[in-house]
Amino acid sequence: MHPPQMRAQARALRARGHNIHAVARTLSLPYATVWHWCVDRPEPVKRGTELRCFRCRSDVENPTDPAAYAYLLGLYLGDGHLAVSPKVPVLRIACTATYPDLIDACEAAMLAVLAARVQRITKQGCVSVESSGVHWPCLLPQHGPGKKHERPIVLADWQRPIIEQHPGDFLRGLFHSDGCRIANRVTTRGRHYIYPRYMFVNESADIMRLCQWSLDLLGVAWRMNRRNSLSVARRGAVATLDRHVGPKS
Known part of the structure; x- marks a missing residue:
């Protein structure tokens, strides 16, 4: 299982504009894994109450x-x-x-x-x-x-x-x-x-x-x-x- 830090790093690269192929290549990860992290299950957006807590x-x-x-x-x-x-x-x-x-x-x-x-x-x-x-x-x-x-x-x-x-x-x-x-x-x-x-x-x-x-x-x-x-x-x-x-x- 990949550590949470790698998932967070993949999402961070994706947020900076890198495409799925580039992120997968940079982190030596399968394309399907990066796609799942960044597209299928993106990082949840913090809602208003969470930002205010x-x-x-x-x-x-x-x-x-x-x-x-x-x-x-x-x-x-x-x-x-x-x-x-x-x-x-x-x-x-x-x-x-x-x-x-x-x-x-x-x-x-x-x-x-x-x-x-x-x-x-x-x-x-x-x-x-x-x-x-x-x-x-x-x-x-x-x-x-x-x-x-x-x-x-x-x-x-x-x-x-x-x-x-x-x-x-x-x-x-x-x-x-x-x-x-x-x-x-x-x-x-x-x-x-x-x-x-x-x-x-x-x-x-x-x-x-x-x-x-x-x-x-x-x-x-x-x-x-x-x-x-x-x-x-x-x-x-x-x-x-x-x-x-x-x-x-």
């Missing part, structure tokens, strides 16, 4: 839009699902139908990161924003069988620097999926107070730790008010999240 390109180290990637990763960890089938993987993120801006932001992030086309499927109480793409598993290595809280969720080595540089965008994705900004009402000594508070609820201890880590990166004070629930209530901390996250809309 920075994990599959040797000349690109980071996503073109790392902020969009951090946001999309947060959305995926919250309300996303990557269906990997024998055909083409499909990324689905469920967005509450009452937040049209969130749906637009989710679609924009998919298009910025990888997708060539995004579709919206209306379901009971939500809109599923979906994109098919062979390379979604490359960019979302946290996918796997079963529910997220029943399997380990750990960032890959190449993902951590992206989140470290864009913790606010990552948190925006987390809070836009499994979080909220609410008006907290408190009565003290007969006086009523209303102040904003952010809440994040997730059953996965690993995802909760990623949220805590990202808040720490921004210097945002937080506390766990339940096993699966995180609260950000201090005035300065809320103000910081308002700059990076903001309420859903």
